[in-house]
Amino acid sequence: MKIDRRLIFNFDWMLVLFVALIVCIGVLNLYSAGHGISGEPYLKQIRWVLLGLFVMVLTFAFDYRWIARYAYVVHALAIVLLIAVFAVGAVTKGSQRWINLGGFSMQPSEIVKITLILALAKYFNDHRVEGKYGIRELVAPFLIVLVPFVLVLRQPDLGTALMLMILFGSVVLFVGIRWRALLGLAAVGLLLIPLGWNFLAEYQKERVLTFIDPERDPLGAGYHIIQSIIAVGSGGIFGKGFMKGTQSQLKFLPEQQTDFVFSVFAEEWGFMGALLVLVLMLSLILWGLKIAQHSRDYLGTLIAYGVTMMVFWGVFINVAMVLGILPVVGIPLPFFSYGGSSMLKMMVAMGLLMNVSMRRYVLQS
């Protein structure tokens, strides 16, 4: 196959720059956050970044339209993996999320976020309507999200399950939904909350209640939130300096290399550092929106938009949780939190963005 020169010409260097900056800061921060923890998480994270780069290249090497053809198949495979988790998955902290694939373990619930975006993009690209979507047209795409949603909820992983619904909602809002349908769905959603409540595991109920009243769980979430707020606040304007965060180095912070990794950063680099990271994240997200807006076709728009929203919600929910304005739900911070599945997922997402971006001028023969 001859590589189209325009592909190289249109390579999105800005996107690469944003990702590179964010990943570097993330690894640097992990060096500090994981200091003294066995296995030096930052070293493992670098390995995941390198593997991620490879996967990213792989993702943009093939035209996204070709990839989208297999969207349903890939999504179905991801669902099979989610089911497999129940059969052979490992239990950590009371929930079954991991599956072991000869030597390394992965979280199918991370993969399913990507396949969901692809499947929804394909669906709405193939089924366009005049004007906006009504309830009846949304039943099929809703099933696309409902199956993995229920499976992830059963693991139980409340954060990821909600993330799937939020992604679905974001896409539906974008493709257009009739007001009546939106109100109807909202009403049904409200009615389903009490039902869903019974569906939650005891500890998940606790978490939601803890958000409303942190005193409920003084040894867990209540403590996490307090220590995280102390860490972030004590950073002040310029922070305590790299590797000098007392909260993090003395291990007051819970989950400080995964969910609460941003507290470590905010403590050590202060308002200026945290602002820089948020601005970088915002730039990446807005750049992603721009890619979506200037895509060659509707499918590209939907894919780019979907992954951009995934980054946005990841950043927003995680940082809001760390800053104590959202409940502790266990959503990792994109590019920052330690973890292979999450890093690979983000790199695939970036590969998709690049894919759409560099083919924006390529017209088909």
Place this chain on the structure above:
Amino acid sequence: MLEKPDKLVRYDPGMYRDRFTFFFWVILVAVCLLVLRLWYLQIIKGEDLLKRSENNRIRIREVKAMRGIIVDSRGVVLVENRPSFDVVIFPEDVKDLKGLVEKLEALYTKVNLTFPMDYETILENRRPFTPLRVDRNVSREKLALIETHSLELPGVGIDVMPVREYYYGEIMAHVIGYIGEVSRDDLERDKAQKSGDLIGKFGLEKALDSFIRGKAGGEQVEVNVIGKKVKTLGRVEPSQGYRVVLSLDAQVQKAAWTALEGKAGAVVALDPRDGSILALVSRPGFDPNLFNRGISTDLWEKLSSNPLHPMENRAIAGQYPPGSTYKLIVAAAALEEGIITPETAFNCPGHFEMGTRTFRCWRKQGHGRVSLHRAIVESCDVYFYNVGKLLGVDRLAQYAQAFGLGTRTGVALVGERRGLIPTREWKLTRFGVPWQPGETISLSIGQGYNTVTPLQLANAYAAAANNGEYFTPRIVKRVETDDGEIIEEYRPEKKAVLPVSQENIQLLKKALWGVVNEAGGTGGQARVAGRDVAGKTGTAQVIGMAEGDDGSAYPYEYRDHALFVSFAPRDNPEIVVAVVAEHAGHGGSAAAPVARKVLEAYFAGKPKP
């Protein structure tokens, strides 16, 4: 070629400009919200929070759960908790560790004690937010010493560890077991455990640990500059371990223990109607209270080198030749197989010839012509030699297995042994030598390769006592909460029914009654007035002895084992008692009185029929 030309080749994203604008603003507002919150925390509250972080006084402290108590079937408390105190260091409250250790050492020296740890060890074992135990199980005096100097010892605290108080000490040691500090292996297997936790190590403490352990709670506390709690910010109560109700009867257990005084051996008492174990004694014993906080090397050395193996639970792990107690099974097999009738009689001249070998009866002058009833009552060996010869080893083994011998009873205790019921095939595979006819002769009076545990023996007699039906022995009745809500119930489990007719069972029970109550019976010493005791004596040879030798001249380990198995009352048996007294001589004189005392304790206060 990629795909068919899209209908919207001239795709105009401008169509969606409004939507992009909408999401652009959503995202911008959301990020601004985060920045505002950051501003509030880091710039407005920054000073405050900086102080709080420099002086972070919020801690999570674990609150230990109490282990569940254990009671007997009448509700008598067998095990409870008492506090034990540890001196701990909270690493996050120590500014100058070296100085602190020096101060502690000085303090200990002042009262002529040695501080049991040094600076290097402490430094090495220090983990963030884990109280480090530097001195365990300290005396009240040391406790007071630390408390009075607490102002000079920042970061040093006292941690209360609930440990066990075993009220019945060695009497129940083998059944209840003991606890100890969690080992490294346990820690790896069970992530819920923390280093320093106390867990069950032996007996029921171990077998039921997950029920007894409970769940630790914790406190979020604010501490002052020396690490002392000033305020509780939140607390999660620990959940107490569950209460365990045993089938054991402390009174009977105690009587059995006392009755076996001065002997090594085991006593098992159980209820034949449902398999409930009423007493399970193994002598010699050990004091489980010594294990609470780790046993000293000296004591351990002493326990493990004792030739009588006090740690072994003989009631389930001791394997003894059953001696004449086996005759019940031989008789049942022969009756069922039609080899004998109750009237079949053999002549006993005091010995039995088989090829070139001579087998003796325990009674030198012989019993004359005896049929089954008298043969059991007087325990005539020659009668059973004749029966065994006709029956053969394999048919006998079949019946022994039907009585539950040769396999574990399945009692919920760790360390149960199987015993051994030999067959022709077994001998060929085990030794590569065919079975010798003479071996069957020994076997028919319970000598030879066959061994049983006291529990198996009790259960085999329970089968006969209960008219053929018998149960898996159970020692735990139920596990419940403090309020009596049942968590786990262990119901009687029917194990099997003997392949013996009711007619034959009644016949045999009558003969066993005769052993204790008829003139010439070997078990007269087990008689309890008004209770209709039935039973069978057994004297198991350890080595062959010359004719008429009572063994008293031999060294201890060569003397005969004394056995006695009994049940009462004959017609509606409520209790079976099996006694094995190692190297104690004759079953009738050394074991039967032990059984009598146990029966007396059981029937004490019960109205006579």
